[in-house]
Amino acid sequence: MSTTNLNADNHAEEHHGAPSGIMRWLLTTNHKDIGSLYLLFSLLMFFIGGGMAMVIRAELFQPGLQIVEPDFFNQMTTVHGLIMVFGAVMPAFVGLANWMVPMMIGAPDMALPRMNNWSFWILPFAFLILLMSLFMEGGGPNFGWTFYAPLSTTYSNDSTALFVFSVHIMGISSIMGAINVIVTIFNLRAPGMTFMKMPLFVWTWLITAFLLIAVMPVLAGAVTMVLTDKYFLTSFFSAAGGGDPVMFQHIFWFFGHPEVYIMILPAFGIISQIVPTFSRKKLFGYSSMVYATASIALLSFVVWAHHMFTTGMPLAGELFFMYCTMLISVPTGVKVFNWVATMWRGSLTFEVPMMFSIAFIVLFTIGGFSGLMLAITPADFQYHDTYFVVAHFHYVLVTGAIFSIMAGAYYWLPKWTGYMFDEKLAKAHFWLSLVSVNVLFFPMHFVGLAGMPRRIPDYATQFADFNAVISIGGFAFGLSQLLFVAVVYKCIKGGEKATDQVWEGAEGLEWEVPSPAPYHTFETPPDIK
Amino acid sequence: MNNNEYEKYYVPAQSPWPIVGAIGLFCIAFGAGNYVNDVKNEVTGFGGYLLLAGIAIIIFMLVGWFRNVIDESMAGMYSKQLDRSFRQGMSWFIFSEVMFFCAFFGALLYARVFSIPWLGGASNNAMTHEVLWPAFEAIWPLTTTPSGQVTEAMGWNGLPLINTIILLVSSVTCHFAHVGLEQDKRKQLKWGLGITVLLGVIFLFLQVEEYTHAYQEMGLMLSSGMYGNTFYLLTGFHGLHVTLGTIMLFIMFLRIVIKDHFTPENHFGFQAASWYWHFVDVVWVCLFIFVYIM
Ligand code: HEM
Numbered sequence: 001m002s003t004t005n006l007n008a009d010n011h012a013e014e015h016h017g018a019p020s021g022i023m024r025w026l027l028t029t030n031h032k033d034i035g036s037l038y039l040l041f042s043l044l045m046f047f048i049g050g051g052m053a054m055v056i057r058a059e060l061f062q063p064g065l066q067i068v069e070p071d072f073f074n075q076m077t078t079v080h081g082l083i084m085v086f087g088a089v090m091p092a093f094v095g096l097a098n099w100m101v102p103m104m105i106g107a108p109d110m111a112l113p114r115m116n117n118w119s120f121w122i123l124p125f126a127f128l129i130l131l132m133s134l135f136m137e138g139g140g141p142n143f144g145w146t147f148y149a150p151l152s153t154t155y156s157n158d159s160t161a162l163f164v165f166s167v168h169i170m171g172i173s174s175i176m177g178a179i180n181v182i183v184t185i186f187n188l189r190a191p192g193m194t195f196m197k198m199p200l201f202v203w204t205w206l207i208t209a210f211l212l213i214a215v216m217p218v219l220a221g222a223v224t225m226v227l228t229d230k231y232f233l234t235s236f237f238s239a240a241g242g243g244d245p246v247m248f249q250h251i252f253w254f255f256g257h258p259e260v261y262i263m264i265l266p267a268f269g270i271i272s273q274i275v276p277t278f279s280r281k282k283l284f285g286y287s288s289m290v291y292a293t294a295s296i297a298l299l300s301f302v303v304w305a306h307h308m309f310t311t312g313m314p315l316a317g318e319l320f321f322m323y324c325t326m327l328i329s330v331p332t333g334v335k336v337f338n339w340v341a342t343m344w345r346g347s348l349t350f351e352v353p354m355m356f357s358i359a360f361i362v363l364f365t366i367g368g369f370s371g372l373m374l375a376i377t378p379a380d381f382q383y384h385d386t387y388f389v390v391a392h393f394h395y396v397l398v399t400g401a402i403f404s405i406m407a408g409a410y411y412w413l414p415k416w417t418g419y420m421f422d423e424k425l426a427k428a429h430f431w432l433s434l435v436s437v438n439v440l441f442f443p444m445h446f447v448g449l450a451g452m453p454r455r456i457p458d459y460a461t462q463f464a465d466f467n468a469v470i471s472i473g474g475f476a477f478g479l480s481q482l483l484f485v486a487v488v489y490k491c492i493k494g495g496e497k498a499t500d501q502v503w504e505g506a507e508g509l510e511w512e513v514p515s516p517a518p519y520h521t522f523e524t525p526p527d528i529k
Numbered sequence: 530m531n532n533n534e535y536e537k538y539y540v541p542a543q544s545p546w547p548i549v550g551a552i553g554l555f556c557i558a559f560g561a562g563n564y565v566n567d568v569k570n571e572v573t574g575f576g577g578y579l580l581l582a583g584i585a586i587i588i589f590m591l592v593g594w595f596r597n598v599i600d601e602s603m604a605g606m607y608s609k610q611l612d613r614s615f616r617q618g619m620s621w622f623i624f625s626e627v628m629f630f631c632a633f634f635g636a637l638l639y640a641r642v643f644s645i646p647w648l649g650g651a652s653n654n655a656m657t658h659e660v661l662w663p664a665f666e667a668i669w670p671l672t673t674t675p676s677g678q679v680t681e682a683m684g685w686n687g688l689p690l691i692n693t694i695i696l697l698v699s700s701v702t703c704h705f706a707h708v709g710l711e712q713d714k715r716k717q718l719k720w721g722l723g724i725t726v727l728l729g730v731i732f733l734f735l736q737v738e739e740y741t742h743a744y745q746e747m748g749l750m751l752s753s754g755m756y757g758n759t760f761y762l763l764t765g766f767h768g769l770h771v772t773l774g775t776i777m778l779f780i781m782f783l784r785i786v787i788k789d790h791f792t793p794e795n796h797f798g799f800q801a802a803s804w805y806w807h808f809v810d811v812v813w814v815c816l817f818i819f820v821y822i823m
Pocket residue numbers: 146260261263264306307325326328329332367368369370371372374375376380383384385389392393396397400401
């Protein structure tokens with residue numbers, strides 16, 4: 001047999017460094033390469049989606065219709081949302097998981113390295129299809145990232161099919177990625193790395209991966225029904241055939257609400273790594289963090305209809321979903337409490353990752369509070385589909401998820417590149433982002449409470465001043481992110497050499513390997529004390 | 530190779546297959562996306578061809594990828610730990626499949642418990658009923674839709690019952706084959722597996738019969754309102770899974786009969802295919818109860 005041959009091949013690969021050229025990236029099975037690919041892809045998507053946000057804010061700078069057609073405006077809000085959720089935030093977290101989870105648990109790589117490559121490389125194709133659909137005759141998807149029926153069925157344009165299939169690919173990618181993470185954590189922990197010794201980033205990702213495998217298939221089911229309703233004459237979402245457009249919303253949000261926790265649990269994990277490092281203390285309440293994460297995940301399956309209070313459902317339903325939603329803020333509060341308690345009486349220093357983490361804690365909490373307001377059914381009748389909701393989810397997603405990703409990137413960048421980043425530039429990035437993001441999103445609360453509806457290209461003149469301010473904040477935030485690219489680029493190119501531990505208070509396996517981390521780490525499992 | 534290396538976790542070399550698969554999936558998605566529009570708008574375009582090309586690429590990829598994996602496994606490069614990775618990976622994949630079916634079962638449940646009774650005026654929907662379709666009667670199976678489309682319901686005691694028995698028996702024969710493999714009774718393995726594959730094929734054949742009968746004689750179509758929708762999407766996706774499962778089992782059959790693969794200790798490929806088969810079977814039982822009987 002070809003035994004000897006095969007071995008020769010593989011072992012050559014295993015013992016040497018990275019192959020070179022484009023083929024390294026196309027054919028790679030290395031978790032660090034794939035992690036980098038995910039992260040770079042997500043950065044690219046962040047800017048493409050960001051560009052669309054700039055179009056939206058430019059149009060909304062003044063009342064009236066100036067720059068784009070209403071239909072194109074709708075396409076921008078739709079594709080902006082889809083790209084940011086599925087193209088920027090989720091791949092960034094998967095990238096971080098790829099890089100860090102094996103190193104944190106002392107594994108040689110991800111459990112299923114070839115599938116890992118596949119889950120990444122199908123993503124660019126999915127977004128290629130989505131972006132191409134914008135150039136179709138009749139335009140791209142324009143029904144919002146939530147693609148409510150019948151907007152996405154009866155009234156949608158021909159791009160719907162491309163939208164559906166591209167979402168299918170995104171789903172396949174997420175599911176395979178999540179399977180890989182789960183199996184890696186269950187099966188590849190170094191001897192002695194018990195569950196309750198795992199770093200919290202690993203824990204939160206374990207639970208996130210479970211959520212992903214549970215709900216991405218439901219999203220696949222939802223888009224499939226949209227496809228058959230539009231192209232194959234079914235009537236899942238049409239009352240004429242016995243279906244119900246409201247059913248779409250139930251199915252979508254059964255996916256959609258766990259999805260928002262998919263985008264925040266890994267963020268909790270990152271913050272739980274960073275805060276102890278720069279407080280030079282152990283994380284306060286490790287096990288309560290684990291239980292809080294698990295209960296958030298479980299509860300997230302029974303709150304979906306808080307997105308549908310005004311859609312209508314029996315009173316008992318409205319109440320049930322209101323109380324369950326409020327219940328979720330208890331474990332969330334536990335987490336915030338624990339982070340603050342970790343900092344309490346610590347010897348704090350304020351390096352850039354820590355600055356982003358503290359900003360995260362404060363601003364995410366604001367988002368949590370507005371969420372709590374939205375959870376009150378009768379109040380939501382007023383707030384629903386206004387900019388108040390937009391303010392809420394941008395606080396939890398931009399100053400929440402994205403800030404945590406930035407924090408994580410700055411935290412681990414020296415480990416990835418072997419160099420310290422330009423601290424001055426990074427601080428400029430932080431302060432500019434912090435100020436502009438609040439100029440951008442805080443006034444949205446006010447216009448929202450005053451009744452400005454979301455997803456409309458025009459508005460009543462009384463909202464004009466606030467919208468101008470919001471748009472200026474938006475442009476400033478967008479431009480500030482270019483600094484991040486500059487920092488990352490410079491850090492890859494060179495700089496002050498990073499030590500193995502990088503940060504004085506850092507603890508964990510990933511800080512015991514050299515910086516930059518060698519191509520293969522832990523080929524033999526480390527000893528865990 | 531010395532013994533120590535057996536214990537090492539095998540991280541494969543670079544592999545061309547994932548990127549080939551990515552291109553294949555792109556062709557399928559982009560092709561299908563264009564094809565359905567071509568059909569709807571009654572024009573001819575490249576969509577259909579691209580779709581077919583994509584399927585061909587995926588098949589090519591699967592063959593190549595699995596050949597690599599099988600070669601590596603036969604060369605003894607896999608450890609117990611890697612075997613566990615495969616098993617856990619497969620279990621989670623099946624869990625994701627379960628959730629996919631849940632979406633459609635959920636739609637069926639929602640229609641029966643909520644949307645159809647509501648259209649008939651239940652709960653506080655008397656006005657809805659009065660204003661929209663006052664003649665509509667909320668019954669299940671929904672043989673007359675609110676807009677007045679008429680169809681016939683599929684009974685459970687003809688072909689569906691036979692098919693249920695076939696699948697149940699096939700699950701037993703599959704297990705029988707598995708026991709044979711574990712006890713190194715190759716003859717029992719071959720017979721058990723061969724019969725399972727055969728039953729799978731018969732099931733699919735009868736399913737086609739059923740569909741033909743439904744379309745031609747009963748007027749039960751995919752477009753026949755909620756009853757037809759859920760009937761065809763649930764049984765259709767199940768049928769696709771049976772097809773896939775049958776192919777998987779058939780390949781295992783060939784590997785056993787021709788190449789004499791698998792040992793009592795080491796048979797993940799067979800195990801995965803048989804798990805998949807049992808899963809498909811369980812889905813059918815749910816289908817039989819909720820789609821046909823109830
Ligand atoms: C304390 C926890 C939270 C509560 C109580 C809460 C509550 C709510 C409620 C009631 C709505 C519906 C508002 C409406 O449409 O009228 C909503 C919308 C939303 N929430 Fe939250 N939320 C919380 C945390 C989060 C987190 C952590 C995320 C994501 C990271 C998130 C993302 C979103 C998104 C994206 C929407 C809007 C979806 C859309 O309609 O496009 N929320 N939230």
